[in-house]
Each structure stands twice: as structure tokens, then as C-alpha cells.
Amino acid sequence: MQEAREVVVLRYGHRPGRDDRMTTHVGLTARALGADRVVFPANAGQSAETVRDITDRFGGPFAVELRDDQKAIVRGFDGVVVHLTMYGERVQDVEGEVREAVRDGEDLLVVVGGEKVPWALYERADFNVGVTNQPHSEVAGLAVFLDRLFEGEELDREWVDADREVVPEPTGKTVIDAGESDREGSDAGERGDDSK
Numbered sequence: 001m002q003e004a005r006e007v008v009v010l011r012y013g014h015r016p017g018r019d020d021r022m023t024t025h026v027g028l029t030a031r032a033l034g035a036d037r038v039v040f041p042a043n044a045g046q047s048a049e050t051v052r053d054i055t056d057r058f059g060g061p062f063a064v065e066l067r068d069d070q071k072a073i074v075r076g077f078d079g080v081v082v083h084l085t086m087y088g089e090r091v092q093d094v095e096g097e098v099r100e101a102v103r104d105g106e107d108l109l110v111v112v113g114g115e116k117v118p119w120a121l122y123e124r125a126d127f128n129v130g131v132t133n134q135p136h137s138e139v140a141g142l143a144v145f146l147d148r149l150f151e152g153e154e155l156d157r158e159w160v161d162a163d164r165e166v167v168p169e170p171t172g173k174t175v176i177d178a179g180e181s182d183r184e185g186s187d188a189g190e191r192g193d194d195s196k
């Protein structure tokens, strides 16, 4: 796609304890599927730490920010705002319009909720987008939206400054030092950590 200057994912709301895992997964999904930065609420420090740790080990660039002024971020955002919501327009109907809106290098803010989000967000959003009009999860909605936005190109991205790299293989969980060209067998390589 013609590039947005920066794709930022904003996690709107976080209930410590209850939302920890989901907020972490919003960050990991944003990173893995092509966003440049995630903004978490200030009370989601543990999730921020986990996403930063993954970025340190598996590469970036990807930034994690903690902010407590989500309302102001959305209100003052200088670019295009997409709000993912089951009540929105169908992603397959508006994805082209979203790409068009950012094609001249506009920044893009993608907002996902947790608990109920304020009505003002629906009004400020340039696009309220539904990934199906069925209730499901912010992680699933974000993944599908980013993949549609980037038309699958994010799957081939190169990672910079990684310490570790997963070797894709039909069976096994091999992780090698980044840059290492020799493949190691599953027994020799580090066992993958998929416990996040």
C-alpha cells in the first residue's frame, strides 16, 4: 500500500488484573502485524514491559508508550482515526477508503477498546470499522484490520536489531541467534517461548 507515515495503535481503557493479558496481546499483535507504535493506558505498565521485552529479543522497530490522556490523544490526533467496533462499517467495504485517506503520508491511529468506550470516540473517528458486525475481541479485530490495511505485505517484513529469530519449519520450535545462517535442529536450538 502507499504508506501511512506512522501507524499507531491505541488501547483505550485497561482494567489491571482483568485485562492484563488482552492488553499485552493488543501490543504483541500491533507489533507483529505492522504497526509502528502502541499506546497503552498508564496503568498497563506490566503489559508495556512484556511487549518491550519481546521487541528487544525479536526485533523492531516498534515503540511502546504509556499515557493516561487517551481522550486527548484521540481528540488531538493529527491524522486519520480508525475506531474498531462491532457497530462500524464493514472492513471489506472501507479498507480501500482508509488506505486512500493515508496514502499521502498521513498518520493513522487505530483505536481498540476494552470496556465500554465513550460516544465521543465514535464521533471523532474518521472511520468506525467492524471486522464482522459480531461481538468478539480487540485482538482479533486488530489483527484482521491491520492485515487488510497492509494487504498482507506486513507478513514479509524484515525485523531489525533482533537477538533471536524463529526458524520456520513444518515441525519443531527452533530459535536461533539472529543473523546465524546455519540452521540448528530442534534439540540444539532454544525451545520457543510461546507462553505470553
Ligand SMILES: C[S@@+](CC[C@H](N)C(=O)[O-])C[C@H]1O[C@@H](n2cnc3c(N)ncnc32)[C@H](O)[C@@H]1O
Binding pocket: 083, 084, 085, 086, 087, 111, 112, 113, 114, 115, 116, 117, 129, 130, 131, 132, 133, 134, 135, 136, 137, 138, 139, 141, 142
Ligand atoms: C470485548 S469488546 C467490548 C465492547 C464494549 N462492550 C462496548 O460496547 O464498547 C472490546 C473491543 O473489541 C473490539 N471489537 C469487538 N468486536 C469487534 C468487531 N466485530 N469489529 C471490530 N472490533 C471489535 C472493539 O475495539 C471493542 O472496543
